[in-house]
Every structure is written in C-alpha cells, then in structure tokens.
Amino acid sequence: MCTSFMNELMTATHNFTTGTGNTFKAALYLTTATQNAATTAYSSTGEVSGTGYSAGGVTVTNGTSPLSTNTSSTAGTAYWTPSASITYTAVTLPTAFDAVLIYNSSASNKAVSVHTFGSQTITAGTFTLTMPANSTTTALLRLATT
Amino acid sequence: MALVTTTKGEMDESLLEKKEGVVDNDSEYTTWVEYWLDGELVHRSAHVQLKKAVVLSAEAASFN
Numbered sequence: 001m002c003t004s005f006m007n008e009l010m011t012a013t014h015n016f017t018t019g020t021g022n023t024f025k026a027a028l029y030l031t032t033a034t035q036n037a038a039t040t041a042y043s044s045t046g047e048v049s050g051t052g053y054s055a056g057g058v059t060v061t062n063g064t065s066p067l068s069t070n071t072s073s074t075a076g077t078a079y080w081t082p083s084a085s086i087t088y089t090a091v092t093l094p095t096a097f098d099a100v101l102i103y104n105s106s107a108s109n110k111a112v113s114v115h116t117f118g119s120q121t122i123t124a125g126t127f128t129l130t131m132p133a134n135s136t137t138t139a140l141l142r143l144a145t146t
Numbered sequence: 147m148a149l150v151t152t153t154k155g156e157m158d159e160s161l162l163e164k165k166e167g168v169v170d171n172d173s174e175y176t177t178w179v180e181y182w183l184d185g186e187l188v189h190r191s192a193h194v195q196l197k198k199a200v201v202l203s204a205e206a207a208s209f210n
Contacts, residue, residue, distance in 0.1 A: 001200040090151065117174045117194045124153045125179075125191030132199055143202045 001141070002111040004040040009143075013107050016080050018065045022106035026086045026129070027057035029099040035114045042101060042109035050122075052091035060086060060102060069136050075146050079139035086129040093122040100129060113141060150181050152188035157181075162188065173198050 008014055015021035025042070029035045033046025044055050063083030070076040086100065096119040102112040120127065132138040148159040162181040169176040174194055181189040 001202050006202055092153070113200045115196055115198075115200070117196065118169050118176055120176075120178070120192045120194070121190060122192060123180075123187050123190040124151050125189050126193075127191065128193045130193065130195040132196060138199060140196070140199050141202075142199055143204050145204050145206075 001037065001113045002039050003037050004110065005112050008107075008110060013110060014104050014112065015106075016062065016066045018062055021062065021065070022104050024060040024062060024082075024102055024112065025057050025105045026060050027055075027101050027103070028053070028088070028093070028097045028127075029101060031096045031098045031119050033099065035099045035101050035116075037114070039101060039111045039114055041111050042103040042105075048093045048095065048097045050091060050093040050095075051124075053088060053093060056105070057100075058086060058088060059105075064134060067134070071136070075144070077136040077142055077144040079134065079136055079142045081131050081134035081140040083131075083134075085131060088122070088127045090124070091122050091127065092124055093120075093127065096121055115140075150189055152181060152183070154183070154188055157183070157188070 028048040029046050060082045061084035066078055066080040068078040098119045099114055099116045101114050104110045131140055149156045150159050162183055165180040167178050174197055176194045178192040
C-alpha cells in the first residue's frame with residue numbers, strides 16, 4: 001500500500017463509494033520502473049507502452065463500496081476490491097512489465113497501491129488481472145485492527 | 147475452426163504452434179498462452195490472479 005495513501009485516508013482524499021465516489025485507474029509498469037510504497041501519484045515514467053495501451057491505463061470497475069466487519073469488541077477489518085478483473089484487451093506490450101499501480105484519477109492521480117507479479121509481455125493478446133474474493137481475509141485492500 | 151488474433155491478423159489455430167504455462171506461487175497464480183508461426187511469436191496472452199492482498203494495520207493509542 002502506498003504510504004501517502006494511508007495519510008490521505010485521514011484527510012478524506014479518497015472516496016471508494018460505488019457510483020458517487022471517485023474514479024480509480026490501473027496503470028502497468030515496466031520491470032525497470034520503481035513503483036513501491038513510496039509512490040505518491042501516477043506517473044508516465046516507466047509505464048508500459050505499446051499497441052492498444054493508453055497512457056494511464058484502464059478504469060477500475062467499482063461495483064461494491066467498501067465494507068467492514070467487526071471480529072471482536074476491539075478489532076475489525078474494512079476492505080475493498082474492484083468488482084471485476086482489470087483487463088487490457090488487444091494489446092502488444094513488448095517490454096517486460098511486473099507491476100500495476102492503482103490510483104485515484106479524480107484526486108490528482110494520487111496513488112493507492114502497487115501490486116507486483118511475475119514479469120510478463122503481451123503480443124497481440126490480452127492481459128488480465130483477476131481480483132481476489134472481496135472478504136475480510138482476501139480483499140485487495142484491507143485496513144485491519146487487531 | 148478456432149481463430150486466434152495474431153500479429154498477422156486472425157489465423158486458424160490449427161496453423162499455429164501453441165505453448166501454455168502456469169506459474170503458481172505464494173504471490174500469484176498465472177496462466178499464459180503463446181502461439182508461434184514458423185518460429186515467430188505471433189500471440190501471447192497472460193492471466194494473473196493476485197494472491198497477496200495489501201493490508202494496512204490500524205491502531206489507536208489508549209490512555210491507560
């Protein structure tokens with residue numbers, strides 16, 4: 001999770017409410033790029049490029065607002081997961097990439113989280129990121145007290 | 147007849163050499179498929195399922 005995002009949670013910068021909330025996007029980054037907890041906002045530096053890919057990536061489908069569950073009188077989890085896979089269709093991305101940045105395009109492209117995976121290239125094909133189940137233990141983003 | 151989108155346009159799958167693979171580790175479950183024509187890669191798709199979610203641990207100080 002991007003450290004700046006944690007700060008921005010306390011300043012009401014991000015709104016994950018379905019329909020009336022912000023728009024979140026997902027951009028892919030090359031293996032040579034540096035995307036990590038210190039990332040504060042989307043940048044085209046190090047982003048993939050190729051046929052069928054638009055700078056900035058694709059919009060994340062947000063069909064379910066954040067949820068929360070108490071697991072005890074002193075602990076609980078709030079969580080959120082995009083409601084559909086993140087898909088880049090009919091693209092050619094010839095240079096190896098291994099990270100996706102989720103960011104808030106409604107709030108100056110501020111960073112939310114970086115997720116890494118094994119190095120990939122795509123040739124006249126589709127790249128799909130399937131989301132985990134949206135639950136207290138598996139959701140893509142989880143804020144937990146113990 | 148299954149058609150495959152390639153760098154040379156739509157092609158009948160039977161004309162292509164197909165390679166598939168899986169990566170399964172603690173971080174991801176990934177499948178990929180490649181189609182080759184006369185030693186040239188003409189299609190590659192990948193499907194990544196992330197296993198590791200990002201967890202923010204929240205704490206509040208107590209006064210006792």
